[in-house]
Amino acid sequence: MTTELTTQRTFTDAADLLAVIQPATGGRRIMDPATGELVGLAPEHTVPDLESAITAARASQPAWGALTHGERSAFLNGAADAVEASAEALAELLSREQGKPLNGPNARFEVGACAAWLRATASFELEPEVLFDDESGRAELHYRPLGVVGAIGPWNWPMMISTWQLAPALRMGNTVVLKPSGNTPLSVLALGHVLNTALPADVLHVVSGHRDVGAVLAAHPDIAKIMFTGSTATGQDIIRSSADTVKRLTLELGGNDAGIVLPDVDPQAIAEDLFWGAFINTGQTCASLKRLYVHEDIYEEVVDALSQVARAMPMGVGIDETNVLGPLQNKAQFEIVANLVQAAKDDGARIVVGGNPETGQPGYFYPTTLVADIKNDNPLVTEEQFGPALPVVKYSTVDEAVEMANGLEVGLGASVWSSDKDKAREVAARIQAGSVWINKHGTVDPRAPFGGAKMSGYGVEFGVEGLKHLGQPQVISY
Numbered sequence: 001m002t003t004e005l006t007t008q009r010t011f012t013d014a015a016d017l018l019a020v021i022q023p024a025t026g027g028r029r030i031m032d033p034a035t036g037e038l039v040g041l042a043p044e045h046t047v048p049d050l051e052s053a054i055t056a057a058r059a060s061q062p063a064w065g066a067l068t069h070g071e072r073s074a075f076l077n078g079a080a081d082a083v084e085a086s087a088e089a090l091a092e093l094l095s096r097e098q099g100k101p102l103n104g105p106n107a108r109f110e111v112g113a114c115a116a117w118l119r120a121t122a123s124f125e126l127e128p129e130v131l132f133d134d135e136s137g138r139a140e141l142h143y144r145p146l147g148v149v150g151a152i153g154p155w156n157w158p159m160m161i162s163t164w165q166l167a168p169a170l171r172m173g174n175t176v177v178l179k180p181s182g183n184t185p186l187s188v189l190a191l192g193h194v195l196n197t198a199l200p201a202d203v204l205h206v207v208s209g210h211r212d213v214g215a216v217l218a219a220h221p222d223i224a225k226i227m228f229t230g231s232t233a234t235g236q237d238i239i240r241s242s243a244d245t246v247k248r249l250t251l252e253l254g255g256n257d258a259g260i261v262l263p264d265v266d267p268q269a270i271a272e273d274l275f276w277g278a279f280i281n282t283g284q285t286c287a288s289l290k291r292l293y294v295h296e297d298i299y300e301e302v303v304d305a306l307s308q309v310a311r312a313m314p315m316g317v318g319i320d321e322t323n324v325l326g327p328l329q330n331k332a333q334f335e336i337v338a339n340l341v342q343a344a345k346d347d348g349a350r351i352v353v354g355g356n357p358e359t360g361q362p363g364y365f366y367p368t369t370l371v372a373d374i375k376n377d378n379p380l381v382t383e384e385q386f387g388p389a390l391p392v393v394k395y396s397t398v399d400e401a402v403e404m405a406n407g408l409e410v411g412l413g414a415s416v417w418s419s420d421k422d423k424a425r426e427v428a429a430r431i432q433a434g435s436v437w438i439n440k441h442g443t444v445d446p447r448a449p450f451g452g453a454k455m456s457g458y459g460v461e462f463g464v465e466g467l468k469h470l471g472q473p474q475v476i477s478y
């Protein structure tokens, strides 16, 4: 395999990155969701482009797979160095295309997480496991590369989620063809370009197409596994299209995370963590708090404390350093949120903060919205709103709260809030979700497996468990 790298260089700003990823002619106009201004031109890759990428990734896989874990980890660490060297340029482009502010837990944070995940993924130990070694013989469990992995991602955390998919895939000796969302292709093309300055040729390809390109990737006979993050409906399409080739799948799908606040909390003390649990990335986060269940004894105090935090958080154009909340990424998402809040108003729910988007302004800004006195069967509660609108439902008994939390078909994350950790752990054990946080929500860690229960998907990412999902288990016995 050639280990000659693309010219290693540092990018200083978004324009510098755009200069290397935009097509020489044509391209699709990508607009800034905060201002409506042109961000850049995205290449319109087609199915033949995808075929070429898969052929090249397939050709490079045997040599990449033949490297040791240590050698591949060294490449991942080099890729992390490259991301860090161009971090500000990547964050600026991400902010302009996705809408999230530079500041707060947003664009700079996301780029930082890409480097952190690359390094963590490089650091995990995965030694062959000796299953038994006695007078009857010996058996060892190894994890071999699968081949070419297809990665398909969403638009909310485009760089970070792409990294979650590609880093373990590469570490395990697979090569990768990545298809970003049509809403945020520039961010992922730029990240791919930067990573490729530190990776051997052809182990990572980014193909910037639409659903049709994704559908061909998901069904392709030369793709061994699909890492998919996106909606449950698309995940179901991918399950169907994987059938003919018995493709391996990791599916990180939609969620509608519940938080249960027990009556023993100090509302002021938890308000800011509750806020960010729900409103990180302006609510456009798979595992963010989307339904809050609060005990009747402290209901008003929690709503009041949350509303004080909500009013203090500046929302606006992401490139402006003062903002920590941005616009919705696209018009369709804006309309989903606006319609769900309207449904809550129509049903008599109380709008505590927000709920009235300004009209006639550029950008898909929906104000931070808290909705109280809402029924548990209201669509703002039962559907994934994926935006800055949090319904707060009152409950009387813990049994009732647990039943409401478990009442939906999805189960990505959940949280329990209490000053008594043992009590919180008891409640956590009763919740049907892949992750349950106590006194925080949505804080993922590269060492801890992350995945959904029920219709939020299957398979896990992160940690050694995540690596195993990118390998073919092979038992050697003698």
Ligand code: NAD
Pocket (backbone or CB within 6 Å): 152, 153, 154, 155, 156, 161, 179, 180, 181, 182, 209, 210, 211, 213, 214, 215, 216, 218, 229, 230, 231, 232, 233, 234, 235, 237, 238, 251, 252, 253, 254, 255, 285, 286, 287, 384, 386, 412, 452, 456, 457
């Ligand atoms: P989406 O399902 O519309 O699209 C995701 C990706 O799939 C895009 O790249 C799209 O082009 C591609 N795609 C669409 N149809 C396809 C098909 N038939 N075959 C193959 N690929 C296809 O999702 P979205 O709107 O981009 O993202 C929002 C959703 O993602 C929300 O439901 C959110 O909860 C979920 N999400 C989940 C996680 C998680 O870790 N569980 C993380 C982030 C987002």
